[in-house]
Amino acid sequence: MHPHPASRHWDGSPRHTQPRRSLRVAPTSPSRLLRAGQSGRCRACGNRLEWYPRSDDRHRPIALHPAEAPTAAVPASCHWHLSCGTAYRHGDGSAWCRLPHAVLCPHRTTTRLTPHVEDLRRQLALRTRRLLDTGAFTPRPAAAPTAPAAPCRPTRPILQLLSIRYLAAHPVDAIRCVAQTRHRHRCPHPVLAPAFPGTWRLLPTGPAHGQLMLPDQAMAVYDLGHLPYDEQLRWRAQRCPTHATSPGAADLALPEWEVFDPLTHHQHLHQRLPTTRRRAGRS
Known part of the structure; x- marks a missing residue:
């Protein structure tokens, strides 16, 4: 007794299967998110x-x-x-x-x-x-209160690229690529490239959307303005160096940038550079 091939049912009738198609993103699509x-x-x-x-x-x-x-x-x-x-x-x-x-x-x-x-x-x-x-769903437990981050280690840093300041959702070294890998998973590599590092600077707060000037104070900004234009575009697209040169790879997540507003995001202002070491006995 010979088994029936995969193209037929158990009774020998033909099995009609639709050909599998891979997901593709049109080049004219304004969003590359699948x-x-x-x-x-x-x-x-x-x-x-x-x-x-x-x-x-x-x-x-x-x-x-x-x-x-x-x-x-x-x-x-x-x-x-x-x-x-x-x-x-x-x-x-x-x-x-x-x-x-x-x-x-x-x-x-x-x-x-x-x-x-x-x-x-x-x-x-x-x-x-x-x-x-x-048991198919378990509500997410309430987050335990955590101690506030030290001012010299911002968990949501402010970045400056393409002459615009953005508020990041994660520390600079933890910003993750949003592109899709060949295994249809999100890329695990960071956006930060050792060959093109940014520079922490103390820059003035500046005006907020044409409103009145805030009190003159400096804030820590991860400046990427000195990098090449293509490198700044890669940061704004939130892609690692490998996927920056792969235009066919679609995105599996939205870029997590948020345009920085000194009035709305005042709690994320830090007046100390992350590279500055604290003195002994200082909090």
Whole structure:
């Protein structure tokens, strides 16, 4: 008795299989982030969500509910629509819109909305309860209070590149590449390259978006402005030197830069260089 080949069913009938296609990103796409990098699960309720960059000047990511909702049944303040991979606030004139996950998350307390939104919240709450009962989801425990970082070792440093100051989400040596490897995982290599290091400088705070000048004070900035232009573009794209020369590799995460605002991010101002050693007995 000979086994049936993989191209046929157990009864010998032909098996019709669709050819596998690899994920590709169009060269004209404004965002090189794959769909696999945009989807995820809420750490509070376990439900699925999708991340998209906003259309504001900072391009901050926003978590949207994967399914669309009728525009007439959703408050106008919750209307979002997508265009070329970017999320825009309010509707685009169509009968359907997207909702922020923060409005539907059962873990959050929100004001009473329309019946349709309340029904979606109940559905997500039931799904969360089902995930908890089956053990498929474990809520993230509350973070234990940690001691504040020493001023000379900023956990969220300020970087200057392409004449713009950015607030990083991790220390300089821990900023990770966002490109996808051949095994479809995120690249584990850091963006920092020993051949092109930056320089820590004490620079003035400067004005905040054309507003009044803040008190004249210096802050520690990791300056990359002296590097070549291509190297600064690599930093802004948040790619390691290997993937900087691989335009075909897509991104599995959004770059974590945030345009620095001295008024909003005043808690991240440090007046001591990280390379400066503290004197004995000083805190």
